Amino acid sequence: MSPNTLRAELRAILGENEIAADPTPYQTDQRRRYFSPDTVVALPASVAAVQALVRFCRERGITLTPQGGNTGLVGGSCADGGVILNLSRINRIRRIDLADNAVTVEAGCVLDTLRAAVRDAGRFFPLSLASGGSCQIGGNIACNAGGLNVLRYGTMRDLVLGLEVVLPDGSLVSQLAPLHKNTTGYDLKQLFIGSEGTLGVITAATLKLFALPQSDATAWVGTAGIGDAVRLLALVRDRFGERLSSFELVSRYALELSASFSSLKAPADADWHVLIELTDSLPQQDLGVLLAEVLLENGFDNAVLAQSEQERRELWTLRENISSAQRSLGASIKHDIALPIARVPEFADACGRELAERFAGIKIVLFGHLGDGSLHYNTFLPGHLDNSVYEAEAAINETVYRHVLALDGTIAAEHGIGSLKKHWLPQVRSAEEMALMRAIKQHLDPQNLFNPDKIFI
Amino acid sequence: MSPNTLRAELRAILGENEIAADPTPYQTDQRRRYFSPDTVVALPASVAAVQALVRFCRERGITLTPQGGNTGLVGGSCADGGVILNLSRINRIRRIDLADNAVTVEAGCVLDTLRAAVRDAGRFFPLSLASGGSCQIGGNIACNAGGLNVLRYGTMRDLVLGLEVVLPDGSLVSQLAPLHKNTTGYDLKQLFIGSEGTLGVITAATLKLFALPQSDATAWVGTAGIGDAVRLLALVRDRFGERLSSFELVSRYALELSASFSSLKAPADADWHVLIELTDSLPQQDLGVLLAEVLLENGFDNAVLAQSEQERRELWTLRENISSAQRSLGASIKHDIALPIARVPEFADACGRELAERFAGIKIVLFGHLGDGSLHYNTFLPGHLDNSVYEAEAAINETVYRHVLALDGTIAAEHGIGSLKKHWLPQVRSAEEMALMRAIKQHLDPQNLFNPDKIFI
Numbered sequence: 003m004s005p006n007t008l009r010a011e012l013r014a015i016l017g018e019n020e021i022a023a024d025p026t027p028y029q030t031d032q033r034r035r036y037f038s039p040d041t042v043v044a045l046p047a048s049v050a051a052v053q054a055l056v057r058f059c060r061e062r063g064i065t066l067t068p069q070g071g072n073t074g075l076v077g078g079s080c081a082d083g084g085v086i087l088n089l090s091r092i093n094r095i096r097r098i099d100l101a102d103n104a105v106t107v108e109a110g111c112v113l114d115t116l117r118a119a120v121r122d123a124g125r126f127f128p129l130s131l132a133s134g135g136s137c138q139i140g141g142n143i144a145c146n147a148g149g150l151n152v153l154r155y156g157t158m159r160d161l162v163l164g165l166e167v168v169l170p171d172g173s174l175v176s177q178l179a180p181l182h183k184n185t186t187g188y189d190l191k192q193l194f195i196g197s198e199g200t201l202g203v204i205t206a207a208t209l210k211l212f213a214l215p216q217s218d219a220t221a222w223v224g225t226a227g228i229g230d231a232v233r234l235l236a237l238v239r240d241r242f243g244e245r246l247s248s249f250e251l252v253s254r255y256a257l258e259l260s261a262s263f264s265s266l267k268a269p270a271d272a273d274w275h276v277l278i279e280l281t282d283s284l285p286q287q288d289l290g291v292l293l294a295e296v297l298l299e300n301g302f303d304n305a306v307l308a309q310s311e312q313e314r315r316e317l318w319t320l321r322e323n324i325s326s327a328q329r330s331l332g333a334s335i336k337h338d339i340a341l342p343i344a345r346v347p348e349f350a351d352a353c354g355r356e357l358a359e360r361f362a363g364i365k366i367v368l369f370g371h372l373g374d375g376s377l378h379y380n381t382f383l384p385g386h387l388d389n390s391v392y393e394a395e396a397a398i399n400e401t402v403y404r405h406v407l408a409l410d411g412t413i414a415a416e417h418g419i420g421s422l423k424k425h426w427l428p429q430v431r432s433a434e435e436m437a438l439m440r441a442i443k444q445h446l447d448p449q450n451l452f453n454p455d456k457i458f459i
Numbered sequence: 460m461s462p463n464t465l466r467a468e469l470r471a472i473l474g475e476n477e478i479a480a481d482p483t484p485y486q487t488d489q490r491r492r493y494f495s496p497d498t499v500v501a502l503p504a505s506v507a508a509v510q511a512l513v514r515f516c517r518e519r520g521i522t523l524t525p526q527g528g529n530t531g532l533v534g535g536s537c538a539d540g541g542v543i544l545n546l547s548r549i550n551r552i553r554r555i556d557l558a559d560n561a562v563t564v565e566a567g568c569v570l571d572t573l574r575a576a577v578r579d580a581g582r583f584f585p586l587s588l589a590s591g592g593s594c595q596i597g598g599n600i601a602c603n604a605g606g607l608n609v610l611r612y613g614t615m616r617d618l619v620l621g622l623e624v625v626l627p628d629g630s631l632v633s634q635l636a637p638l639h640k641n642t643t644g645y646d647l648k649q650l651f652i653g654s655e656g657t658l659g660v661i662t663a664a665t666l667k668l669f670a671l672p673q674s675d676a677t678a679w680v681g682t683a684g685i686g687d688a689v690r691l692l693a694l695v696r697d698r699f700g701e702r703l704s705s706f707e708l709v710s711r712y713a714l715e716l717s718a719s720f721s722s723l724k725a726p727a728d729a730d731w732h733v734l735i736e737l738t739d740s741l742p743q744q745d746l747g748v749l750l751a752e753v754l755l756e757n758g759f760d761n762a763v764l765a766q767s768e769q770e771r772r773e774l775w776t777l778r779e780n781i782s783s784a785q786r787s788l789g790a791s792i793k794h795d796i797a798l799p800i801a802r803v804p805e806f807a808d809a810c811g812r813e814l815a816e817r818f819a820g821i822k823i824v825l826f827g828h829l830g831d832g833s834l835h836y837n838t839f840l841p842g843h844l845d846n847s848v849y850e851a852e853a854a855i856n857e858t859v860y861r862h863v864l865a866l867d868g869t870i871a872a873e874h875g876i877g878s879l880k881k882h883w884l885p886q887v888r889s890a891e892e893m894a895l896m897r898a899i900k901q902h903l904d905p906q907n908l909f910n911p912d913k914i915f916i
Contacts (some may be wrong), residue, residue: 084757101693101801102832124697143906146642157640160617173891176791179867183614184799185603186887187872187914188896192649196642213700240581243740244701245669267756281548284749292741340640344558374639375559414643430643434630438902439645447896457644 003064007124008085010041011062015054017275020046020091028072028086033333035389035419036077038086041067047091049166049174049205056203057172061450068199070141071112075131078145078198078456089140092205096178098123103211109140119234125211128155128247131176132322140204146196148341148416152246153288153373154281155212157416158195158243165191166206169240171448178208191373193442194391198418199453201446215247219289220314224304228347231327231372234302235343238278239373241296245289250281251346256324263327264319269306271323272321276372321369328367330382333385335398337379340415346375353405357381360401361394361437376415399426419457427457452456460521465499465542468519470513474812477503477548485529485543490790493534493878495543498524504548506631507663513660514629516908524910525600525656525828528569530590530794533877535655546597549662553635555580556798560668561620561637566597566661582668585612585704589779597661603653605873610830611704611738612669614873615652622648622836623663626706627904632864635665650899655875656910658903672704672738676747677771680754681761688733691759692800695735696830698753702746705736706830708803713826714779721782723774726763727888734778777822778826785824785837789844792855794836796863797872803832810862814838815910817858818851833872846892876914886913 003011012021022043024027029038057293059066063458065084066226072079072088079086093110098120103122105127114134120127131137131149141147143165147158155161164177176190177184194201225231228251235249252275261268269275280289290307297305308314328334341349350368357364370377381398383391403413403426412430419427428436440458445448460468469478479485479500483594486495503509516523522541529536529545531702536543550567555577562584564573571591577584588594588606598604600622605613612618623633634641634648651658684687685708692706693772701839708730737746747764754762765771785791798806808824816822820841827834838855840848860870869887876884885893897915900907 074790099799099801101689102799103685103696146646148640154639159646160613171891171892173889175889175891179869180832181797181867181869181872183605183609183828183833185873185875186869187653187876187884187892188650188658188897188899189603189616189653190892193645196644196646213696228784232558236689239560239670241741249565282699326878332670340638342556342637344556344560366837371640375637376640410638412636412638412643415638415640416642418642419644427644432630432632434626434632435647438647438899441902442645442895442899445895451856 005040005042008064012044014041015058016044017049020044020051021113025131028069028088031077031080032073036080037236038080038082040083041081041086043086043088045056045088045091049092049168052087052092052168052203052205053172053174053320055085055087056168056170060170060172060449063449063451063456065451068144068203070109070138070144071133071136073137074141074145074294075338075417075421076416076422077283078420078453082455087203089138092399093120094158096206098125099180102180104208105211106178106206106208107139108206109138111139113137113139120211123216124214124215127209127211129161132325143195143207143262144197144199145418146416147399148374148376150248150250151248152371161210162191162195162207163210164208165194165204167194167202167204168365169202170452176347178206179210196418198420198456200443202452202455213283215283216285217282217287217289219280219293220308220317221278221293221297222269222306222317223276223278223302224270224277225274225302226272228350230276232343232347234276235310235373237296237300242280245282246373248277248283250277251320251370252277252321252371253368255365256367259327259330259367260320260323263330266316269317270304272304277317287369287440324367324369331365333389333391334380334382335391335395337448338415338417339411339413340374340376340380341409341411343372343375345409345411346372346377349405349409349411353402356401357398360457362399421456422455424459428459443448460517462497462499465521469499469501469515470605472515473501473508477508485526485545487614488537489530490532490536492639493537495537495539497540498538498543500545500896502545502548502702504623505589507659509544509549509662510627510629510631512542512544513625513627517627517629517906520906520908522908524658525601527566527595527601528590528593530594531598531602531877532795532874533911535875535877535881536615539912544660546595551789552576553663556637559637561665562668562826563635563663563665564596564788565663566595566685568596570594570596570599577668578671581671584666584669585620586615587637589782596664600652600664601656602875602887603873605828605831606834607705607707607828609828610706616649617665618875619652619664620667621665622651622661624651624659624661626659627909635666653875655877657900657914659909670740670864674744674746675736675738675741676750678735678750678754679726679763679774679807680733680735680759681727682731682733682759683729685807687732688731689800689804691733692830694753694757702737702739703830704738705734707734707778708827708829709734709778709781710825712822714777714819716787716824717777717780720787721780723777726774727761734774736898745801765777781824781826788822788839790846790848791837791839792848792852795872795874796836796859796861796868796870797831797833798863798866798868800829800832802866803829803834806862806866808867810859813858814855818855876915881914881916885916
C-alpha cells in the first residue's frame, strides 16, 4: 500500500491531527544513518486510538514501528515502510503515589519532564541520560535505558513496577498498581522491557521513586591508567557504599575534545580521568571532605573537588558534551559494551593495541560508566568524515567484539540491538535462547508486524 | 513406573549417594499440608548429573519437581509422583568478584551461608528471611523471595545479574558474568525468576552485593491505628531516604503471641506496632538520635529505641518469632498479599470487619512488611486446631482476595502460586497473560514434565 493510500485509509480511524502532516522529522535517526522511506507517521492521542490503529494494521498486514523521542543509536525506531507509531502525544503523568513512592506516567512523557514533575512533588526519579530533554519514558523502557546513575539505582528495568501494553492483537494488558511485590506467575512485563517495540506498544508505566538527594560531592580525578581508576572505584565504593551514584571514566582524548567543544579548561592533566559523584538524602556537610580524604590518603592527588554548584555543573558538562564534541571527527563506528569491571583495563589495552596496528591512524574515543563496567568505545578513521567510515565497520566490530566476548563482556550494554547489531545477536545468545525469543515473538506477533527486522535477522 | 523401579533405573545415571536412601524429609512441606507420595528423591552432586537426570526423565516421560530448602508455603516443591530433584548438594560459592560487587553461587547454597561468606569478604547480601538458615538460593530465585530488606534492596529479582539453568531438554543456558548492564534481546532470565520450577532447574546464579552496613538504629513504635503507621512510614522515608531498610507492621495480637512465645516483654502497649530499622554504610553515630527526633517531633512517643545490640536482637526476635508463635493456635489459612501502601488501612478495616461478621470467633494474625505494602494475613478458627480449618478456606479466601483485588492489591506477594493459589491465578491475570505464560511453558516443556500442576490449573 502506498503511503498516500495508507494515509487516506488511516483517516477513517484517526483524527486529522493524529497523522503527521510533515513526517520527515520522524523518518531518520539523529545520526542520519537510518531512514524510513515510504512510511506514514501516526501520532495517536489516546490509548484507544493506539488500539484502533493496531487492529487496523493487523487486519491489513501493515507493519508498525513504535517510536518515542527517536534518540536511539541502533536504528530501532526507523522502518522500511508501514506505520511509524510515535507516542509523543500520549504523555500525561497520570498520578504520583507519594505513600508508595511511585509515579504512573504515559509512554510519550519526556524523561526530563517526568524528573522535574516528581521533583516538584518532593521525589527523585533517577534515570539520567544525556538525551533526557527529548527521549521518552516508553522508549527508555523499550530499550532498558541505563545512563549516569545505574551504579546506585539500576537500569530502567529496575525502576519499573508495572506496565500498560497494547499487544499486537490490539488487546490491552495493564498492571499499573504501585505494588512493590507481586509474584503471580511469570513476570511478563520483563519481556516488554528491552524488547525494542517488537512485542507490542508500551503506553504507560508505573515507576519507582526515591528520596531527593539533599547533599552531594563531585570530584574530577586524573589517573595514570585505567587500572588506577578501577582501584579508585573499589576504594570509593568500600568507603561510601550506597552514596556513590556516578563513577564515570573519560580518556585523555575524549576530555580534550570535550574541553575544546565546551570552552572549558581540563580539570587535570592525565591519560585517564574519573568523574565521581556522591549523593545523600540527608544534609551531610562533610561529604566532600570525606571524599577528599579518601583521594589524598590513597595518592589520588591530581584531583579537583567542586566547590560550588557552578563548578559541579562544569565538571558534568565536560562529561556530557563528549558525545556532541566527537561529531567534529565525523561519522564514527560506535560500540556500546560492558565488561566485568576488573577486566576493563585488559580490554582497553589489548583492543586498542590491535586496532592501532590494523587501522592506521584510528582514533578511539573511550568514555562511559566505569562503575557499571559499561563503556562507549567509539572509533574514527582519518580521512573518513562521512558515512564511508562504515566500510570498515565489519572489520572493526569483529575486532572489538572478539575482545569483549573473550573477556566475558556484552556487545550491547544500554542501547539495545535494533538494526545495527541484529547480525551479532545469534553469536552472543545460544540456539536455545534464540529459539525461546522467537517463540515468544511468534506467539505475540504471528504476522511479524511489530518492528519487523529488528533484533532478529 | 513404581518408585522402586524408578530408583533402580536411576542407579544407571546417578551415584549411590545421589539418590536419597530415606526420602521422607523431602516428601512433605514444613506445614505438613502437602505430601509427595510415590516420589524418588534425587540429590545430584553436579550440574552434569542434573543434565543427565533431566534427559533420562525426558526420554521416559517422568515428571521432575525441583526442590531447594523445602521451606515454601504454597506446596511448590511437593509432587504427586516422579522425581524430586533436590539441589542441596550443588551448593558451592563459585567466586566472589569484589571489583564487580558480585557473587556467583550454586542453587543449593543455604541463604545464611551465602550471607556469612560474603560478609567475611567485606560485602553484604541483603536478602533476609526468617527461614534463612534452611532456604536455598535456587529456591529464593525460583520464588522471587522478598523478606525484611525489600524496601531498600528490592526482591530477589532485583538482586540477580545472571543465571545458569538446565532447560527441560537437558541443555544448559548460562549467563554468569558479573555484568550490571546487558541488553541483548529479551531478558530471558526474568522468566525463570519466579517460575517456581516449571520451566527448568536453576543451578547457579550471579548476584549483586552491597556495602556492609557500618551503623544502624532500631526502634519499636506503638501506634493507635494502621493509618498512623502509614503516616510514620512517609515521615521516616522522607527524612532518611535510602537508609530506611525495614519498616515492619505487627498487630497487638501478633505481638502478644510472639512475646509469650519468646518470653520477652512487649516493648509498647498499643493496638498496632512498627519495627523500624535504619542502616548506613558509613559509621553514623547519630542515626538513633535523629530517628528519636523524628518520632518525638511527630507525636510518636510510645516508642523504644534499641540501646545495644542485645536490645536490637530482642526487638527483631519479637518480629521474627510471630510465625512460630502462631502455631500454638493450630492450622491456619494464610494469605501472602500486597496492596498499595496507602490502601492498607482500608483493607485491614473492611476485610477484618467482614471476616468477624461471617466467621464467629475468627482470629487474625496480621503482620508484615508495611514498607513494601506486603502483609501476612493469617486466619484461625476457634475449635479447628487441625487441618479441618481448611474446610472454611474457600470462603475465607474469597473474602480476603475480594477485598485485596478491590483495592488494586495482589493475592501473591512473596510466596508464589504453587499448588495453593493456582485456581486463583486465572482470576488475577488476563486471558492474554495466561495464554502467553502457557505458550512459554509449552515451548520450553512441551511434555509438561517440570513441576506439573503448579501455577497452572
